[in-house]
Amino acid sequence: MSQATLKDVAVHAGVSHQTVSNVLNDHPHVRPATRQRVLKAVAELDYHPNVAAKALREARITALCCAFYNHDADQIADPYRNLIQSSFVAEADLRGYTMNVAFLLGEQPETFDRLRQRFLQRQMGGSVIVGQNMTAQQWRTTREWGMSSVMFDQHFDDTLVNTVFADYRGGMRELVAHHAAQGRRDLALIIPLADPGSSGVERHEQFLASVQELGLRGRVVNGDWSFDSGERAARTLLQGDAPDAILAGNDRMAAGALLAAHQLGIDVPGTLAISGFDDFEFTLYTTPRLTTVRVPHEAMARAAVQDLLNLIETGEDQPARCFPTELVVRDSS
Incomplete structure (x- = not known):
């Protein structure tokens, strides 16, 4: 289940987004009854403010991460990895962010721990995960950290949000x-x-x-x-x-x-x-x-970065995106 957002709290309490924000920031000009109603909604929805989004808005975090699952860091000749990584970097740079790289290995839990620590230490605001053979449970684990993340080129039947893939x-x-x-x-x-x-x-x-x-x-x-x-x-x-x-x-x-x-x-x-x-x-x-x-890998990669930034800023899951493919007939058939 996705985490509650500030919008969810506002709807639950019957107040505006700004009122919820004022309560969470301890603004003095909020009526006591309204404050109590908002705090009750926060507790009932188990809402936790997105600290990464707040930090990004305050320009303290300007780094994102692309995390490759079960990719060899030395596979520099792979055109797939080179194309999507360069597209991630280009889109992030266009939007004023840097894009770091991490490598996750299924048989080495410490690689996941390192990514989690980078997030908790505010070294980056969120991650695009390239995980064609990542399991649904591993994907859910990264979401449980509270880290905003978008899955690239992999999707699961029970998680058709925050994913970018092709037909x-x-x-x-x-x-x-x-x-x-x-x-x-x-x-x-x-x-x-x-x-x-x-x-x-x-x-x-x-x-x-x-x-x-x-x-x-x-x-x-x-x-x-x-x-x-x-x-x-x-x-x-x-x-x-x-x-x-x-x-x-x-x-x-x-x-x-x-x-x-x-x-x-x-x-x-x-x-x-x-x-x-x-x-x-x-x-x-x-x-x-x-x-x-x-397969429109470049467009998919750019869309993944856009969706990640929207997720960080709003805290709301982004709709899954499926890109069409195109048959290209040449001389070998």
């Missing part, structure tokens, strides 16, 4: 339909099978649903989002009962699949179609250029 199901549906329209009947998907993150799960589930709906053969092989895993998975597929289309859960694995096909002498897109997901810049420079699904 991965819609993108995969379009991609499978595209391959079917090109006459492909035997499709294989490369995706991390053990990744609980909503983005991977939704791509996986929608692939299975779409091939069934269209009467296609569909199979799924494991990858780990890396170039190498895409190459290995594609090589295994192409040296056996080969499909006529390989769909990869991201562009990095798709680029690896392109390399495997080239090394095995398989014509793309003549014999085999290959597609990715994300539309990172390098897809324009593969041979052939990669068909993919565009």
